[in-house]
Amino acid sequence: MNTRYVDLIEQSFYFPTEEFTMEDGNLQFHGIDLMKLIEEHGTPLKLTYLPKISQNIQKAKSWFETARKNVGYKGKYNYCYCTKSSHFHHVLEEALKNDIHIETSSAYDINIVENLLEEGLLTTDNYVICNGFKRAQYIENIARLLNNGHKKVIPIIDNYEELPLLLESTDKKFEVGIRIASEEEPKFEFYTSRLGIGYKDIVPFYNNYIRDEKNVKLKMLHFFINTGIKDNSYYWNELNKCLQVYVKLREICPTLDSLNIGGGFPIKNSPGFQFDYAYMVEEILNQIKIICDDWEVPVPHIFTEFGSFTVGESGAVIYKVLQQKKQNDRESWNMIDSSFMTTLPDAWAISKRFVMFPVNRWNDRYERVLLGGLTCDSDDYYNSEQHVNAIYLPKFNPNKPLYVGFFNTGAYQDNIGGFGGIHHCLIPQPKYILIDENHEVEVFSEQQTHEEVLDILGYNQYNKSKVNKQNKK
Structure with a gap:
């Protein structure tokens, strides 16, 4: 027995x-x-266990590279680490060995970025994607990076007040993204994310606030799903709605060339955990390519923001x-x-x-x-x-x-x-x-x-x- x-x-x-x-x-x-x-x-x-951080980053990169070849996807892939998952220096030091980029969430994150730049662990070739609701100190810190010549800082506009505050804080030319306020899963107590700008308001926001600004270019549309990337009808439906906004915006905004599919990969939570990462990556790129081809617009460069997937299993x-x-x-x-x-x-x-x-x-x-x-x-x-x-x-x-x-x-x-x-x-x-x-x-x-x-x-x-x-x- x-x-x-x-x-x-x-x-x-x-x-x-x-x-x-x-x-x-x-x-x-x-x-x-x-x-x-x-x-x-x-x-x-x-x-x-620090090596697990690099191992997971390299796995994700290989999945996207294989999917790009299989689908014939011409856009580039950029892996970003969400610092909010773990801000420790040893985590960032290990992650940055793998030619990745950084996603920030608040003012002190920018101080970490400046520290990493001073150490040489981060350079001005690395994108710094600035997410989150931005209070005055966060705006000031982002502007300081821009004023110091970091051209790959991309503030993700979360609400209508942020862009004027950024324009007041710097006279440099800079690129921005717009975060979509995605609809939450039906089981949530509310319908729409408190973060970002609603689907129907994205194009009017661009026309009214960005199109005629000489110092600002719209580069990125940011799509974040709170539950992460999952093979279910909710995720595919929200991705499709996001892509419909992307192609409509791309038609009137030639500088828009990137899509940030935020919302991370799941990690193992039991000994029996199973998830087909390679399939999901290929299907996401395939869906993007199909809709862009239908609308005859170039496919976007892909950014992902993986936090838990990067550091969780270590x-x-x-x-x-x-x-x-x-x-x-x-x-x-x-x-x-x-x-x-x-x-x-x-x-x-x-x-x-x-x-x-x-x-x-x-x-x-x-x-x-x-x-x-x-x-x-x-x-x-x-x-x-x-x-x-x-x-x-x-x-x-x-x-x-x-x-x-x-x-x-x-x-x-x-x-x-x-x-x-x-x-x-x-x-x-x-x-x-x-x-x-x-x-x-x-x-x-x-x-x-x-x-x-x-x-x-x-x-x-x-x-x-x-x-x-x-x-x-």
């Missing part, structure tokens, strides 16, 4: 996989000995099961040594699924459990709803430590949860390590200390002030 955890996985999924293998009953991630990491660095532990978090609590006859809670709400906030906020495996004891018998975090909040858990199926792990044994890994966590979790800083119930930020192609480990940050937490909260400042007052006396 197959009662071991490894038997359960092998009969449920295709295992091993590209990134996951097993050796001596322990899980390996891209060939990395996770138990060795745990022995050296402890838990909870966050890690980024990340992991490892926890130790501290104790098992049996609250009733049916529910066994394995309590981890951190918090899901603070280290994997998407699991709590939007019930996002991640790939989950035990790190060790794969040859042991298994049981059905729930996973609970350390905070006193009833929502601090990871259960079968997030995991698609029930959670099975090797049976808890107080004499045999059990470690659990969550994988493909590299996008958004640190930005949303807040790296460092103050977390719910003051659960400390875990230790964070970086791993390169040779499996060499660099400690990016140690686990947060109570002194750092008290300093942020002002207690150390109060104590210093108290000492100073006493000294004055």
Whole structure:
């Protein structure tokens, strides 16, 4: 009878996989000995396997290049990384090794761009696509890039007020894009995205605000789907509506030569995940070419903005099961040594699924459990709803430590949860390590200390002030 955890996985999924293998009953991630990491660095532990970033970028580039040849698509392809997915320097440094471009979302992003330019990691040959709702500081920072001679900065106009503000801030000639306010999926609580300009208003906006501006050229139409690129009727319908706007606009605007199909590729969220990336890329280019040929306009250069796809599959978090609590006859809670709400906030906020495996004891018998975090909040858990199926792990044994890994966590979790800083119930930020192609480990940050937490909260400042007052006396 197959009662071991490894038997359960092998009969449920295709295992091993590209990134996951097993050796001596322990899980390996891209060939990395996770138990060795745990022995050296402890838990909870966050890690980024940097080479995975470059691997995914190169995969996407190859899919688009193959599709261009198969379809006979004459436009060029440009891969952009959405910095909002992870702003860390090591992420940008790895991504920029692959001849890509940058998409920004807010004012401080531009300061990051300037830092990268100063380092030489980014040059004026790289496009900087400036997305998002633009407040005064964002406008000022974009204008500074333009005034300093960066000609490939493309502000994506999100609302009617942005273009006049940009024109007031620079006398340089520059190119812009227009973001389409796409309609949301039927299950959403609202019909149309709050970002961008409505489909029917795009052509009038160009005629009234851009066409006669001597310093501005419209280069790009920006199409973003919040749910990402998916093979469903909603996505294809919205893409078709976008293309109808593109060809009508292209007829009256010869400088329009690019289409930004924002909304990223999905990433693996379970061991059984399947998605035909190559098919989707080819079909997208084919649909664009068909409509452009029908209207007898040139096909646009393609820009994509991949954030989660770029960095998501490079990340992991490892926890130790501290104790098992049996609250009733049916529910066994394995309590981890951190918090899901603070280290994997998407699991709590939007019930996002991640790939989950035990790190060790794969040859042991298994049981059905729930996973609970350390905070006193009833929502601090990871259960079968997030995991698609029930959670099975090797049976808890107080004499045999059990470690659990969550994988493909590299996008958004640190930005949303807040790296460092103050977390719910003051659960400390875990230790964070970086791993390169040779499996060499660099400690990016140690686990947060109570002194750092008290300093942020002002207690150390109060104590210093108290000492100073006493000294004055």
